[in-house]
Amino acid sequence: xxxxxxxxxxxxxxxxxxxxxxxxxxxxxxxxxxxxxxxxxxxxxxxxxxxxxxxxxxxxxxxxxxxxxxxxxxxxxxxxxxxxxxxxxxxxxxxxxxxxxxxxxxxxxxxxxxxxxxxxxxxxxxxxxxxxxxxxxxxxxxxxxxxxxxxxxxxxxxxxxxxxxxxxxxxxxxxxxxxxxxxxxxxxxxxxxxxxxxxxxxxxxxxxxxxxxxxxxxxxxxxxxxxxxxxxxxxxxxxxxxxxxxxxxxxxxxxxxxxxxxxxxxxxxxxxxxxxxxxxxxxxxxxxxxxxxxxxxxxxxxxxxxxxxxxxxxxxxxxxxxxxxxxxxxxx
Amino acid sequence: xxxxxxxxxxxxxxxxxxxxxxxxxxxxxxxxxxxxxxxxxxxxxxxxxxxxxxxxxxxxxxxxxxxxxxxxxxxxxxxxxxxxxxxxxxxxxxxxxxxxxxxxxxxxxxxxxxxxxxxxxxxxxxxxxxxxxxxxxxxxxxxxxxxxxxxxxxxxxxxxxxxxxxxxxxxxxxxxxxxxxxxxxxxxxxxxxxxxxxxxxxxxxxxxxxxxxxxxxxxxxxxxxxxxxxxxxxxxxxxxxxxxxxxxxxxxxxxxxxxxxxxxxxxxxxxxxxxxxxxxxxxxxxxxxxxxxxxxxxxxxxxxxxxxxxxxxxx
Numbered sequence: 001x002x003x004x005x006x007x008x009x010x011x012x013x014x015x016x017x018x019x020x021x022x023x024x025x026x027x028x029x030x031x032x033x034x035x036x037x038x039x040x041x042x043x044x045x046x047x048x049x050x051x052x053x054x055x056x057x058x059x060x061x062x063x064x065x066x067x068x069x070x071x072x073x074x075x076x077x078x079x080x081x082x083x084x085x086x087x088x089x090x091x092x093x094x095x096x097x098x099x100x101x102x103x104x105x106x107x108x109x110x111x112x113x114x115x116x117x118x119x120x121x122x123x124x125x126x127x128x129x130x131x132x133x134x135x136x137x138x139x140x141x142x143x144x145x146x147x148x149x150x151x152x153x154x155x156x157x158x159x160x161x162x163x164x165x166x167x168x169x170x171x172x173x174x175x176x177x178x179x180x181x182x183x184x185x186x187x188x189x190x191x192x193x194x195x196x197x198x199x200x201x202x203x204x205x206x207x208x209x210x211x212x213x214x215x216x217x218x219x220x221x222x223x224x225x226x227x228x229x230x231x232x233x234x235x236x237x238x239x240x241x242x243x244x245x246x247x248x249x250x251x252x253x254x255x256x257x258x259x260x261x262x263x264x265x266x267x268x269x270x271x272x273x274x275x276x277x278x279x280x281x282x283x284x285x286x287x288x289x290x291x292x293x294x295x296x297x298x299x300x301x302x303x304x305x306x307x308x309x310x311x312x313x314x315x316x317x318x319x320x321x322x323x324x325x326x327x328x329x330x331x332x
Numbered sequence: 333x334x335x336x337x338x339x340x341x342x343x344x345x346x347x348x349x350x351x352x353x354x355x356x357x358x359x360x361x362x363x364x365x366x367x368x369x370x371x372x373x374x375x376x377x378x379x380x381x382x383x384x385x386x387x388x389x390x391x392x393x394x395x396x397x398x399x400x401x402x403x404x405x406x407x408x409x410x411x412x413x414x415x416x417x418x419x420x421x422x423x424x425x426x427x428x429x430x431x432x433x434x435x436x437x438x439x440x441x442x443x444x445x446x447x448x449x450x451x452x453x454x455x456x457x458x459x460x461x462x463x464x465x466x467x468x469x470x471x472x473x474x475x476x477x478x479x480x481x482x483x484x485x486x487x488x489x490x491x492x493x494x495x496x497x498x499x500x501x502x503x504x505x506x507x508x509x510x511x512x513x514x515x516x517x518x519x520x521x522x523x524x525x526x527x528x529x530x531x532x533x534x535x536x537x538x539x540x541x542x543x544x545x546x547x548x549x550x551x552x553x554x555x556x557x558x559x560x561x562x563x564x565x566x567x568x569x570x571x572x573x574x575x576x577x578x579x580x581x582x583x584x585x586x587x588x589x590x591x592x593x594x595x596x597x598x599x600x601x602x603x604x605x606x607x608x609x610x611x612x613x614x615x616x617x618x619x620x621x622x623x624x625x626x627x628x629x630x631x632x633x634x635x636x637x638x639x640x641x642x643x644x645x646x647x
Contacts, residue, residue: 232431261448278448306447314526318447 033290036077036329037298037305038065039322045079045090046322050289050330053307053319059095062088067109068327071134072116077329078134080107080121087121087132092331102139104130111152111161113176120161122149129163129172131179141179145172153194153203160218162203164191171205171214173221183221187214195244197253197268206241206255213241213255215271225271227255234260243285247292252310254295256283263297263306265313277315279306284325290332298325343375351382358382396492397500404504408511415512418466422459422516426523430455442576444608456525457604458573460513460535461542461596465568467509468547471501495631502551502630506543513539517607531607538606541616542599545623549595551630571597572604595622 033050043063047056062081065088069078077090080103087101087110103110104123107130111120118140121130127147131140146165153162154176161174164187171194173183188210195204202224205214213227229239240258246268247253253266259282265275280299283306287296295308299318305325306318335342343349343363351358351366359366359382363375370378408415430452441448490497517525517532550564570587571594581588591597598618605612 278450280448315447318441 033330033332035287035296035305036068036070036327036331037321037325038068038079038327039324040064040066040300040326041323043081044322045077046325047095048305048319048321050294053305053317055319055321057095058322059090061090061097062086062100066326067107068329069110069112069119070329070331072112074331077331078110078112078119080110080327082106082108082124087119089134099137101132101134101137103132104128104139104142108150109152111154113154114156114158120152120154120163122152122163124148124150124166127165129161129174143174143179143181145174145181146170146184151192151194151205153196155196155200155203155218156198157200159200160196160203162194162196162205164194164205166190166192166208169207171203171216185214185216185221185223187216187223188212188226192242193244195246197246198248198250204244204246204253206244208240208242208258211236211239211241213244213266227266227271227273229255229257229260229264229273229276231257231260231262231276234262243283243297245286245288245295247288247310249292254286254308256286256297258282258284259301261299261302263295263308275313277308277313279308279315280304280318285328287328287330289330296328296330298328300324300326349375351379353383393492393496396490396496397503400497400500401504401507404501404508408508414470415508418463418470418509419512419516419519421466422462423519425455425459425462426452426520442578444605444610444612450524452520452523453525454576455574456517456520457607458571458600460516460539460603460607461546461571461573461600462568463512463516464506464509464539464543464599465546465550465564465596467505467512468543468550469564471505471508471547472550498551498631499627502544502547502627505547506540509543510536510539527607528609530609534606534609534611535603538602541619541623542603545595545599545619545626548623548626548630552626567594567596570594571600573597573600595619598622 034056035048035050037046037048039046043061043065044058045061045065046058049056061079062084064083065079065081067080071078075092077092079088079090081088085105087103087107088097089099089101091098103121104126106123106125107121108124109122113120117133117135119132119134121132123130127145127149129143129145129149133140145163146168148166149163150166151164158176161176163172163174165172169187169189169191171185171187171191172181174180175182187205188207190207190209191205192208193206201218203216203218205216207214211229215224215227217224229241231239238259240260241255242258243256245254250268253268255264255266257264261279261281261283262276263279263283264273265277266273279297280302282300283297284300285298293310295310297306299306303320303323303325304318305321307316309316345363347363349363349366350360359369366378367373367375370381372378372381433451570591572591577588577591580591595618598615601612602615602619605615
């Protein structure tokens with residue numbers, strides 16, 4: 001049935017738009033999805049079609065939008081507008097900012113709790129992690145962490161929040177029940193991004209200046225391995241690991257290498273780098289398509305988004321998406 | 333002096349001529365007289381009419397083409413070293429030269445590419461065109477060889493017009509070099525230069541057109557024997573084979589213009605676009621236009637009997 005539907009989709013393409021939409025709605029097999037990209041310099045969220053990679057719309061938001069996250073029900077997008085010092089809530093039906101949430105100064109990255117109600121924000125300027133209640137629209141707590149907090153990761157079992165502080169070079173393990181820092185793990189210089197594996201057993205922390213990704217065992221809080229990167233023809237200083245993304249099946253991990261303009265593909269099990277993929281300049285954040293067949297990257301300096309084919313591990317396309325694209329989220 | 337020959341091209345209008353066929357005298361007199369009597373415009377036509385009584389049919393034309401193709405294929409089988417030898421050059425460029433310049437590109441996305449590419453990927457179409465260029469040169473040399481070995485004489489005995497024979501030779505030469513290009517693309521595939529499958533199909537007509545263009549251009553140059561090297565290398569370097577034209581424009585606008593009018597650039601771009609499943613119309617028109625021009629020139633200037641005449645007069 002699915003095959004039939006998609007054939008019809010192709011046949012009707014270009015001839016009858018109405019029919020096409022009818023099929024789109026009728027067929028659950030078709031992966032119609034939208035990609036949301038925050039552009040630091042344009043102060044916009046750019047909507048990109050997940051099939052054609054064409055820009056659908058640009059929505060104005062507050063100053064310097066960076067970290068973005070989808071709400072649990074997928075209806076709103078939380079946007080860290082860093083220079084506006086708050087979080088904006090963008091309704092994805094109307095594409096209007098409905099309200100703002102307090103966040104403390106300079107919010108850069110946020111994560112959503114597994115229950116979907118609380119969001120956790122790193123405030124780069126005042127060394128805090130702020131917990132915000134999205135229902136009551138107020139700050140619940142501020143947790144003191146190291147200097148220049150940045151990366152945020154949350155375990156899906158609701159036990160741990162990990163924050164990294166750029167200057168202290170630590171990954172702070174925050175107990176989600178008590179909201180207290182329970183442990184600190186020293187990693188390489190300037191930790192930027194943290195990410196739990198899908199089984200919540202490890203947390204991966206990328207060190208931008210150190211040029212490594214530390215794999216930390218969650219139970220023992222010990223570093224299992226520091227993954228290093230080597231690309232022929234690229235100077236070591238340019239290899240600055242930032243964004244990390246694990247595939248749901250736990251097989252592959254993608255690490256964005258910033259100015260090296262490469263995404264490293266790592267076998268999650270063996271912790272070995274299997275391939276480097278050439279993308280745009282200063283590649284930062286990434287997200288999967290809902291079927292995980294594609295990975296999208298934001299490339300800050302070349303102002304584009306690269307599309308990676310996960311099966312073949314090849315970069316298919318790079319499309320312009322606005323000035324200094326930073327955060328990226330795919331909505332099914 | 334009596335001169336017996338099958339090469340009717342050697343005959344001059346004032347020569348006294350006897351045409352023998354099956355032990356019978358078919359005609360005699362001066363060449364002009366025989367042409368007039370048989371109502372033909374050349375000795376060759378007169379010869380054909382008197383000995384066979386008919387012009388070559390379409391089927392015979394086809395058979396001639398197949399014969400020349402078979403001969404070229406046979407030559408390739410006998411000279412495998414040369415076939416693989418010509419592959420070494422582009423492979424050296426791909427494996428060594430390109431490795432050194434790996435990070436040169438990746439700054440901007442140029443059509444037909446849809447994303448950032450490594451230098452290796454960029455130069456593959458240029459190197460494919462390079463194979464065609466140097467094969468064209470070699471097949472041109474092989475014609476000299478043919479002439480010296482007398483196999484060209486055998487061809488000239490055939491009742492087909494010269495232009496057709498030359499055309500067959502050029503097609504045959506191009507097909508052999510296209511086989512080399514495909515082998516090169518196959519090797520490049522393992523070097524992670526993986527164009528879409530449809531590209532491998534689409535590139536065939538592009539290669540044939542470019543191959544014919546380059547070998548007929550070289551045939552032109554052959555008339556000025558010495559300049560070959562002076563022309564072929566600049567033709568290769570002043571093109572988009574090794575670097576995108578916007579790069580050249582950055583350093584010299586004059587050089588950029590030279591590159592833009594270089595037919596080789598268009599051959600490279602035609603191959604590049606079709607390899608990625610697209611058609612570059614400007615390149616296509618430029619290649620077809622130049623091909624017609626050079627082909628006409630090559631056919632006009634093609635005289636297989638050259639060298640033989642002087643020997644005849646000398647002896």
